[in-house]
Structure formats: C-alpha cells, structure tokens
Amino acid sequence: MKREGFKGFTLLTIGQIVSLIGSAMTQFGLGIWIWKITGNAAPFSIITFAFFVPNMIFSTIAGALVDRLPRKISLILPDLSAGIVTIITLILFVSDKLTLPFLYIASFISGAFNAFQWPAYSVTISSMLSKEEYGRANGLFSLTSSAPALIAPLLAGFLYSVIGLKGIMLIDIITFIFAIVMVLLVEIPKLQIEEKHESILEDAIFGFKYIFEKRSLLYLLMVFLLTNFFGGFWSTLSTPMILGKFNGSSVILGIVEAIFGIGGILGGIIMSIWGGTKKKIKTLLLGIFVIALSQIFIGLSYSVITISVSGLLMGIANIFANASSQSIWQSIVPVNLQGRVFSARLFIAQFASLIPMLVSGPLVDNFLVRYFSNKNYLTMIFGVGKGPSIGFLAFLSGVLSIFVFIWAVKNPQVMNVEDLAQNYETKEVLI
Known part of the structure; x- marks a missing residue:
C-alpha cells in the first residue's frame, strides 16, 4: 500500500536525507583524495564553482520541465544522475583512472540535474498536502540540508579509515537506491489541469x-x-x-x-x-x-x-x-x-x-x-x-x-x- 499525505511526504524526506548523507560522505572522501594527490586548494574552488553555475543556469529550464514531467520522474532525476556519477567515479577510482578533470565534469553534471530537486519537492509539497501543513512540511524538508551537513563529516571521518573511499562510495550508491525506492512507495496525486505549454x-x-x-x-x-x-x-x-x-x-x-x-x-x-x-x-x-x-x-x-x-x-x-x-x-x-x-x-x-x-x-x-x-x-x-x-x-x-x-x-x-x-x-x- 502506497503512503500518501504527510506520512508519504515524511518517507520522501527520509529518503532524501539518507541519499544526501551518502553524497556528502562521498564528497568528504573525495576531498581527502584530492588533497593527498594535489596538496592544493584550487581544485576545491573549481569543483564548487562547477557545481554552482550549472545549478543556477539550469534551474529555470528545470522548472519548466518540472511543470511538464510526471512528479515522480522529477523527483527521481537528481538521485538517479548523482548515483550514475558515483558509479562511474567508483569504477574509475578502482581502476586507478580517476582524474581531476573528470571530477570537474562530474560536478557540472551533478549541478545541472540537482537543479530539479528544489522545484520538484516544492511542487510535491503543494500536490500532496493541505495549505495548513505547508509550514510543517517545509520545516521537515529543511532537514535535508542541515542533517547531512552535521552527520556526513562525522560518519565519513570514521568510516574513511575503516573502509576507505571505495567503501564510502558503495554506501552512497545504496543510499541513492533507497531514496528512489521511497519515491516509488509514495502516492503523489496527479494534477487534473489542462494547460497549453509554450516552448521551454x-x-x-x-x-x-x-x-x-x-x-x-x-x-x-x-x-x-x-x-x-x-x-x-x-x-x-x-x-x-x-x-x-x-x-x-x-x-x-x-x-x-x-x-x-x-x-x-x-x-x-x-x-x-x-x-x-x-x-x-x-x-x-x-x-x-x-x-x-x-x-x-x-x-x-x-x-x-x-x-x-x-x-x-x-x-x-x-x-x-x-x-x-x-x-x-x-x-x-x-x-x-x-x-x-x-x-x-x-x-x-x-x-x-x-x-x-x-x-x-x-x-x-x-x-x-x-x-x-x-x-x-x-x-x-x-x-x-x-x-x-x-x-x-x-x-x-x-x-x-x-x-x-x-x-x-x-x-x-x-x-x-x-x-x-x-x-x-x-x-x-x-x-
């Protein structure tokens, strides 16, 4: 039986928190790897910039697509893209072929698809809940940014010495699968609104x-x-x-x-x-x-x-x-x-x-x-x-x-x- 209403949205939020903790752990581990091979601060700035710029630029296009696509597709896209990037990164790392240019490109791709997340979840709140529940829902969803920022460095700092970067990326892959499963388990009402869309x-x-x-x-x-x-x-x-x-x-x-x-x-x-x-x-x-x-x-x-x-x-x-x-x-x-x-x-x-x-x-x-x-x-x-x-x-x-x-x-x-x-x-x- 699929969950709906506030209980369903709670499941979505839990899935996102878990997935974002996994992603933040991978970023933490990659940060250690970058520092070990370069000893420079510049790569960190480049990666941050490579993520931020496409996220900003593609946000407007993402919004237009969110209004066109089924809600679950919009919700799954950021997690799916992040998961695929992590899988490729893991393969390159294991085969000793991981490079900084790849990480810059990966950050750009992740930033572009991440642009879907905020408008997709904002619209989902409006679709699933009553106006009286918006405050509670947005408060709950705010944990997707604050919880990973606190938990991921502590967890990754401990696990890195035990299972290494490879193990951390494997955990990240499991977390994005978990987030997608949570989306599939939730009932999201379909909007019965006929509207003629213009160009993107x-x-x-x-x-x-x-x-x-x-x-x-x-x-x-x-x-x-x-x-x-x-x-x-x-x-x-x-x-x-x-x-x-x-x-x-x-x-x-x-x-x-x-x-x-x-x-x-x-x-x-x-x-x-x-x-x-x-x-x-x-x-x-x-x-x-x-x-x-x-x-x-x-x-x-x-x-x-x-x-x-x-x-x-x-x-x-x-x-x-x-x-x-x-x-x-x-x-x-x-x-x-x-x-x-x-x-x-x-x-x-x-x-x-x-x-x-x-x-x-x-x-x-x-x-x-x-x-x-x-x-x-x-x-x-x-x-x-x-x-x-x-x-x-x-x-x-x-x-x-x-x-x-x-x-x-x-x-x-x-x-x-x-x-x-x-x-x-x-x-x-x-x-």
Whole structure:
C-alpha cells in the first residue's frame, strides 16, 4: 500500500536525507583524495564553482520541465544522475583512472540535474498536502540540508579509515537506491489541469514575468535577497573568521560549526511539529530579526559560548524564515505554475549570492585588512587581524538586516502578502 499525505511526504524526506548523507560522505572522501594527490586548494574552488553555475543556469529550464514531467520522474532525476556519477567515479577510482578533470565534469553534471530537486519537492509539497501543513512540511524538508551537513563529516571521518573511499562510495550508491525506492512507495496525486505549454524558453521566462507582476511576492523576495546578500559577505568566510578570532584553533572551529548545524536541525524539528504562526509572515520576520541580532553578536564577540549560542539561534531562525517563506509562496502560486515560478525565484536568489561569494575574499584581503592592522576605533571594538575584519562584516550585515526588517514591517505589501493570495488566485481563474 502506497503512503500518501504527510506520512508519504515524511518517507520522501527520509529518503532524501539518507541519499544526501551518502553524497556528502562521498564528497568528504573525495576531498581527502584530492588533497593527498594535489596538496592544493584550487581544485576545491573549481569543483564548487562547477557545481554552482550549472545549478543556477539550469534551474529555470528545470522548472519548466518540472511543470511538464510526471512528479515522480522529477523527483527521481537528481538521485538517479548523482548515483550514475558515483558509479562511474567508483569504477574509475578502482581502476586507478580517476582524474581531476573528470571530477570537474562530474560536478557540472551533478549541478545541472540537482537543479530539479528544489522545484520538484516544492511542487510535491503543494500536490500532496493541505495549505495548513505547508509550514510543517517545509520545516521537515529543511532537514535535508542541515542533517547531512552535521552527520556526513562525522560518519565519513570514521568510516574513511575503516573502509576507505571505495567503501564510502558503495554506501552512497545504496543510499541513492533507497531514496528512489521511497519515491516509488509514495502516492503523489496527479494534477487534473489542462494547460497549453509554450516552448521551454518561453516557459522559463514566464516564471520571471509572474514574479515581477505580483508586487507583494516581489517585495517578499526582496526581503530575502537583501538579507542573504548582506549575510553572504561574511558567511562565505565564516571558517577563517572563527580561526582568525581563536588563534587557528581547529577544535573551536569544529565545536562552533557543529553547533551551527545543530541549530538547523532543531529549527527543522520545531517547524515540522509547530508549523509556524497562522500568519506565516510573522514567523518569517521573527526569523529575520533573530538572524540579524545573531550576526551582530557573532561579529562583536570573542566568546566561544556567545558565538555558539548566537549560531544556534541563527540556525533555528534561518529555518523559521525559509520554511515560512516557502509556505507563503506555495499558498499563493498555483500548483501547475510552481515549477517555473520557483525556479525563477531560485535563479534570482542564487545570482544575488554569487556576488558576495566572489567579492568577499578580495574585499577582506585587499581592502578591510588595512583598517584592522593597527589600533583605531574599529580594532578597539572588533580586534586586530583578518578574523575580526570578517566579524565586522557580520556585524554590518546584522545592522543592515535590522533595517530590512523595519522596512518589511512597515510595508503593507509584505505584511499583507498572504491576504493578497486570494486576489491572485481569483485573477488566475479569470485568466
């Protein structure tokens, strides 16, 4: 008997968590392999970039295809492609033919197919569940990012010394098969909507047009774009910030990063049980406010306890904000349009995050460091060195995010976005 409703979605989420833990373990093992054969940091940057760019570019096309393809095909594609890449990687590794160029190509392919995952699961939530369950479902699904980030390094670090990279990749292959089985065991309602699709390109553009025509959704997106943009300047450099503040202590870095990850897991569990306030925008803005305050304390503090607690709260609040935002979008955008619209939304968000990702390092190394090398008003507050200069960026991000929060609270389009949902739905019917 196939599972449906929230129980069915729980099975899908468990399958994804297990599969992503397997993938993260393989990445961990490959990272050790790359470091052993090269001793360079550049390959890691290239692999990350090779994954991120196609994921961003193909996200719009993926959304158009998600609205066309059967739901289960859209859900299975990312796991199937990742599994095939892992199988080929394992064969090359065993035959001693694995090379860096292959890993770059594999990362590109994985990034392209991974673009299906987020819009596919977003639409699946809307298809399987009632609007009242969106908050719980998005909270639960947030565990697919936070749980692997915490579990995979610990598990892979232990297993690597026992079964090696070959054994870890075998486990990864088993996990992607498990995820596909979970999809097959779940009943996903078929949409009884007849709609004439345009070309793939026109459908991809449609998502952007839809967002820009709905002013309240555009303003809601701006809240996230601005806070993520500001936060990206320091979060990209969180590791050197912690190391710089605490004399390069890997132990403190591990503790702080683990607690950050625990915050994401706790947030997901809380949201999966609670679901957020009835008016989701309140939970969303509460999350934004707590994130902003946490960044201010992280930037100012030299206390491991203060930074860890702030990171824990920020991890929880981040889930509150993201899950609530996703619930609002799912309640407003018609199910048959969500693939295209959500992919356009993801593209815009990723494009904005690309700027701080590329700029933050040179900004600290070539500009800020000169203001944090001698005693002055800034160093009296934040300290001396690159770590404190990144802390300054975290503090500044928090302050600017507070202003975004105030703007959002005072903006009727943002505060009444859920009340406008009925108007949008009515217009869609009239069209």
